[in-house]
Amino acid sequence: MPYDPQRHGPLRVVGPGFHERVWQVVRQVPAGFVTTYGDVGAALGLRAAARHVGFALAALPPRSDVPWHRVVNGRGELSTGGAIQRRRLAREGIRTNERGRIVDFRDIRLPVDALRAPK
DNA sequence: CGGCTGACGACCT
């Protein structure tokens, strides 16, 4: 199906291969830990493009092996992922409170140094 | 060209 902004929303790309590089970084996040859009962007040398990281994950095909649910915003809150993201995190022992905030976020946040840019 | 938008973030009250 051809790209249709009406159905798929605006297309977000920060250079060729941006989506793939984002996915490659997110694949490095182990179960039981979470990272942030900003940290993923930083790992790619694009700290100012944190928002685009979100769009790259939104563009993931269904049933991909990329653990997109382990990416949250800098305050430890789930975004649009909602119920699905919450369930997948719970399956890994990560709890969220009634306001969509990850419990003990500071403790399970993966150090940004642990993420390396894909070659 | 100009305004608007957004799976974000740094600051300031």
Place this chain on the structure above:
DNA sequence: GAGGTCGCCAGCC
């Protein structure tokens, strides 16, 4: 900690 503001950047109209 909870809001509000502003900066960010590419894509769309």
